[in-house]
Amino acid sequence: MPAAVEFRSVSRHFGPASAPIKAVDGVDLTIAEGAFFAMLGPSGSGKTTCLRLISGFESPTAGEICIFGQNVSNTPPHLRNVNTVFQDYALFPHMNVRDNVAYGLMVKGMGRAQRYAKAEEMLALVHLDAYGSRKPGQLSGGQRQRVALARALVNEPKVLLLDEPLGALDLKLREAMQDELKSLQQRLGITFVFVTHDQHEALSMADSLAVFNDGKIAQIGTPAEIYAQPKTRFVADFVGSSNVLPPALTQSLGGPAKWSSLRPETLHIDPAGALSGIVTSLRYLGSGHRVAITTQGQDIAAILPSGTALPEPGQEIRLGFPPEALHVMVDP
Amino acid sequence: MTAILPAKSIADRLTTLFWRKPKLLLALLITPPLLWLGVIYLGSLAALLLQSFYSIDEFSGMVVREFTLKTYGELLRPQNYDIILRTLTMSAAVTIGSVILAFPIAYYAARYAKGRWKAVFYLGIMLPLWSSYLVKVYAWKLILAKEGILTWAVTQTHTNFLLDAALALPGIGGNSLSTSYIGMFLVFTYVWLPFMILPMQAALERVPTSMLEASQDLGATSSQTFRTVIVPLALPGIIAGSIFTFSLTMGDYIIPQIVGNSANFIGMAVYQLQGTAGNTPLAAAFAVIPIVIMLIYLSLAKRAGAFDAL
Amino acid sequence: MRSDPNAAPLSLKIAAIGGLLFLHLPILLIFLYAFTTEERTYAFPPPGLTLKWFAAAWERPDVWQALSLSLQVAFAATALAMILGTLISAAMAQARFFGREQISLLIILPIALPGVITGMSLRSAFGLMDIPFSTLTIILGHATFCIVIVYNNAVARFRRLSGGVLEASADLGANAFQTFWHILLPNLGTALLAGGMLAFALSFDEVIVTTFTAGQQATLPIWMLEELIRPRQRPVTNVVAMVVFAATFFPILLAYYLTRNGSETAGSGK
Numbered sequence: 001m002p003a004a005v006e007f008r009s010v011s012r013h014f015g016p017a018s019a020p021i022k023a024v025d026g027v028d029l030t031i032a033e034g035a036f037f038a039m040l041g042p043s044g045s046g047k048t049t050c051l052r053l054i055s056g057f058e059s060p061t062a063g064e065i066c067i068f069g070q071n072v073s074n075t076p077p078h079l080r081n082v083n084t085v086f087q088d089y090a091l092f093p094h095m096n097v098r099d100n101v102a103y104g105l106m107v108k109g110m111g112r113a114q115r116y117a118k119a120e121e122m123l124a125l126v127h128l129d130a131y132g133s134r135k136p137g138q139l140s141g142g143q144r145q146r147v148a149l150a151r152a153l154v155n156e157p158k159v160l161l162l163d164e165p166l167g168a169l170d171l172k173l174r175e176a177m178q179d180e181l182k183s184l185q186q187r188l189g190i191t192f193v194f195v196t197h198d199q200h201e202a203l204s205m206a207d208s209l210a211v212f213n214d215g216k217i218a219q220i221g222t223p224a225e226i227y228a229q230p231k232t233r234f235v236a237d238f239v240g241s242s243n244v245l246p247p248a249l250t251q252s253l254g255g256p257a258k259w260s261s262l263r264p265e266t267l268h269i270d271p272a273g274a275l276s277g278i279v280t281s282l283r284y285l286g287s288g289h290r291v292a293i294t295t296q297g298q299d300i301a302a303i304l305p306s307g308t309a310l311p312e313p314g315q316e317i318r319l320g321f322p323p324e325a326l327h328v329m330v331d332p
Numbered sequence: 333m334t335a336i337l338p339a340k341s342i343a344d345r346l347t348t349l350f351w352r353k354p355k356l357l358l359a360l361l362i363t364p365p366l367l368w369l370g371v372i373y374l375g376s377l378a379a380l381l382l383q384s385f386y387s388i389d390e391f392s393g394m395v396v397r398e399f400t401l402k403t404y405g406e407l408l409r410p411q412n413y414d415i416i417l418r419t420l421t422m423s424a425a426v427t428i429g430s431v432i433l434a435f436p437i438a439y440y441a442a443r444y445a446k447g448r449w450k451a452v453f454y455l456g457i458m459l460p461l462w463s464s465y466l467v468k469v470y471a472w473k474l475i476l477a478k479e480g481i482l483t484w485a486v487t488q489t490h491t492n493f494l495l496d497a498a499l500a501l502p503g504i505g506g507n508s509l510s511t512s513y514i515g516m517f518l519v520f521t522y523v524w525l526p527f528m529i530l531p532m533q534a535a536l537e538r539v540p541t542s543m544l545e546a547s548q549d550l551g552a553t554s555s556q557t558f559r560t561v562i563v564p565l566a567l568p569g570i571i572a573g574s575i576f577t578f579s580l581t582m583g584d585y586i587i588p589q590i591v592g593n594s595a596n597f598i599g600m601a602v603y604q605l606q607g608t609a610g611n612t613p614l615a616a617a618f619a620v621i622p623i624v625i626m627l628i629y630l631s632l633a634k635r636a637g638a639f640d641a642l
Numbered sequence: 643m644r645s646d647p648n649a650a651p652l653s654l655k656i657a658a659i660g661g662l663l664f665l666h667l668p669i670l671l672i673f674l675y676a677f678t679t680e681e682r683t684y685a686f687p688p689p690g691l692t693l694k695w696f697a698a699a700w701e702r703p704d705v706w707q708a709l710s711l712s713l714q715v716a717f718a719a720t721a722l723a724m725i726l727g728t729l730i731s732a733a734m735a736q737a738r739f740f741g742r743e744q745i746s747l748l749i750i751l752p753i754a755l756p757g758v759i760t761g762m763s764l765r766s767a768f769g770l771m772d773i774p775f776s777t778l779t780i781i782l783g784h785a786t787f788c789i790v791i792v793y794n795n796a797v798a799r800f801r802r803l804s805g806g807v808l809e810a811s812a813d814l815g816a817n818a819f820q821t822f823w824h825i826l827l828p829n830l831g832t833a834l835l836a837g838g839m840l841a842f843a844l845s846f847d848e849v850i851v852t853t854f855t856a857g858q859q860a861t862l863p864i865w866m867l868e869e870l871i872r873p874r875q876r877p878v879t880n881v882v883a884m885v886v887f888a889a890t891f892f893p894i895l896l897a898y899y900l901t902r903n904g905s906e907t908a909g910s911g912k
Contacts, residue, residue: 358736455895469870
């Protein structure tokens, strides 16, 4: 069975050929059918451009893009069987919610009664049954988000693209929508590809993800793999704000002379621990405390669960960790 | 269902073509208007320039289609030179008058008018700006006429002496308001005033209230705040407005014809020379003057950042 | 120093309201004079009021001719300007491209330069090419300076319309023509209509360029201008002035209501 989405050495460059801005630079990527796939990275890392390459709003400078085995590099957006939930939702301001949702069916030529019935079905799916006659301007941010979702799903796309779908929502709503999106995806079995700069979102929702940096994919894997075994310093640092240790420090902790990462929550106060240093700061996080120490000129953070006896700033302490927590990175 | 939907119509195919070649769509959109403006407008401007380098045969009155600078030389004759100077003086006076009259309106509308009053001010400026130019000029002919409302008003209020004093002023006075420079200035200012108010208001609206409060907070008096904060910030708007008032006054030939002492202005000269006198080359040469002045004016204004206020 | 920073000083208030009155009172006078019984002078106050000039104007064939020509020209010029102005605003809103700045200057030029130049230029061109004056030459001139009015209105709306909705439409399967019809036009409609109204008002009332391109024909403003210079029946002119004012007033008012949530018409200039 072909992959849902496949990138074959895809590049997208902007600007003059002599000094191009490489928004996407030689990306190879395979997204399996039915996956909930996240593209994670800081802004400007190329993740959104990759999404737009799938939807067709950008064309690759080099390489090819296949959707379900078909090369779509020459297919315009309106003929691609993928749909997008846009970052700002891009609802049509002059149409009511029902017409917004039914739009995709209307342009395909479906009759009014039939498309409105389907639109109501979709609105029920996102719990907005009663809102069909409202205008987008009369909805809250969360409701607009659901309308955008219903509008994209009504076409029964083979792949649903979501561009920072939860970015504009407040924390509580965001968490509720995360659960909802996840269960929706499992129920419908459609491949979801979503772009985010929020690592928590990516880790909690996706079943596999790609971390982008500078137009390239730094690492692809399951959330657990990416979190526990970052391949590069960038991934270690970006996903879960890990402690990144230079080769000398790694060596002094019993590892090889390579860069390594050490997750803050794996560290604990241990009088016999391998790391010793002066406490520089102490911060309350709600679920625990974050303690920062300096050792060999390097800042190391540890997250201590509530109930741990806390050190004072300026105090020298020792920290220990289970040996498997020290993850040596493959790439520099 | 597959990942690629079939193209069902010509519209689908054309959309695909536009998507593959976005420049093609752009070219299709822009070609008709560019052709229109390029051929009709720029072409005409070129024709104007060309005409200005022709001359007129003094005996036959026919246009001689040969390149010469003779026509431009004629502009420097004292009576023509006077026309240019008079027009520029009037344009400058009208611009200054508009700034003074416009400022309180623009400032009030930008800073104090709220809600319904904001709409009243906006409409109150927009309507006179767009409404019929000729009717406005005509209204002033009615006002300034010797038997008109203004004379009636000064008689009723026994302020004839003020009007008489104004009319007795040397140079700008005259027999009556409708045949004096003062009257002409009044009408010009009235007609172009809204063109000054709008950009001024736009510029003033960009001045945050907190900035004025900061100035007062730092101990500036109202007049110091006005001089050192408000005026400099309103300046781009004033310059933008002055582009209109100056340019429109400079090119107008209706007002000097209807109100005034039959002294000649550039616009009138152009109109008369091409019409009754049949001297199209000299008319063209006269018309080149406002172009040159406005191009200089625009480039200076651009440097002063006035285009952001437009 | 003021005690309440949110209240305007009295002097400013008076100057501002006085300024507004200065802008509006003279126009009201036209309405009064349309009813005066005085035929030969502009005497104020009018010795009496009558409706007979409306009947007199109604029976003047020259007024009807001029009105019909003005309407023809205004409709044709507005239609042309709406097509050309929409096309160019769509192109300008679409992308940055080489020569964009120059094109925007070219669009503005017909109103940035005095009307006498546009008029004289067109006249020079018609003269050089031996094109006889006709209704067409008037329309040609009017459409040229009306383009910018439509453009100003449309381009502001294009800018406000987030590019997202056009992409969303394509994403949902609409081709370019469906997107134009279902998304672009409904959102652009009022701005275009407002631009059209203003262009109509401007064309209907234009006199400066028209005198250079009309030849022997008279539009209503030209008819009025002739009456101003060589008055024949003053009260009839007063009535016509009222009609011209009304014919421009209502489109302007309508344009305002169509665009009052945006700022399209602000500072667009004539």
